[in-house]
Amino acid sequence: QKEVEQNSGPLSVPEGAIASLNCTYSDRGSQSFFWYRQYSGKSPELIMSIYSNGDKEDGRFTAQLNKASQYVSLLIRDSQPSDSATYLCAVGKGQGNLIFGKGTKLSVKP
Amino acid sequence: GAVVSQHPSRVICKSGTSVKIECRSLDFQATTMFWYRQFPKQSLMLMATSNEGSKATYEQGVEKDKFLINHASLTLSTLTVTSAHPEDSSFYICSANFQGDYGYTFGSGTRLTVV
Numbered sequence: 001q002k003e004v005e006q007n008s009g010p011l012s013v014p015e016g017a018i019a020s021l022n023c024t025y026s027d028r029g030s031q032s033f034f035w036y037r038q039y040s041g042k043s044p045e046l047i048m049s050i051y052s053n054g055d056k057e058d059g060r061f062t063a064q065l066n067k068a069s070q071y072v073s074l075l076i077r078d079s080q081p082s083d084s085a086t087y088l089c090a091v092g093k094g095q096g097n098l099i100f101g102k103g104t105k106l107s108v109k110p
Numbered sequence: 111g112a113v114v115s116q117h118p119s120r121v122i123c124k125s126g127t128s129v130k131i132e133c134r135s136l137d138f139q140a141t142t143m144f145w146y147r148q149f150p151k152q153s154l155m156l157m158a159t160s161n162e163g164s165k166a167t168y169e170q171g172v173e174k175d176k177f178l179i180n181h182a183s184l185t186l187s188t189l190t191v192t193s194a195h196p197e198d199s200s201f202y203i204c205s206a207n208f209q210g211d212y213g214y215t216f217g218s219g220t221r222l223t224v225v
Binding site (some may be wrong): 004008034041042043044045046088097098099100101102103 | 116144151152153154155156159201203214216217218219221
């Protein structure tokens with residue numbers, strides 16, 4: 001089992017809809033979780049970090065964490081074409097290391 | 111905000127030659143920097159952790175003699191790909207912490223093509 005798993009997509013949503021991105025992780029002791037956005041040919045940029053069970057909202061983005069289910073998700077409300085990118089889930093693995101999933105490609109259609 | 115500058119952004123080199131990639135923290139000091147590699151349609155894979163003033167820590171399967179890392183100052187880490195081969199062609203990205211354990215900032219990445 002891979003340490004961090006994501007559906008590769010592509011996930012296609014119409015403009016204005018809610019995009020839901022999911023991620024599961026294998027290490028039950030993980031404490032830190034991150035969502036990065038990566039445009040093609042570019043390096044990742046941090047969108048959200050979450051450390052406690054529940055929801056964390058920042059603008060149009062909401063991260064959800066369920067440690068019992070080893071599941072973390074990202075909701076993007078009012079999706080825009082500019083949100084089209086690959087979204088990487090990352091899990092902290094001690095000593096500052098991050099383990100990344102393969103990413104989910106999101107396409108927002110105008 | 112914290113900025114990590116990475117150069118060059120793109121490099122093409124001949125097989126057998128060496129390539130040096132620089133990663134600089136512009137407005138903060140980074141005792142630790144991380145080097146990742148990303149192949150097409152794959153996730154970022156941590157190659158090594160670069161520690162200022164000491165030897166780098168390499169992930170399993172990464173050849174330390176091929177990927178030389180030097181972190182001589184609190185603002186500069188370099189990755190040298192020695193005797194590059196076409197299979198080393200990839201997107202190399204550095205990152206540094208500026209805010210506790212996981213306040214990562216990524217460099218802009220270096221696209222290496224070995225011909």
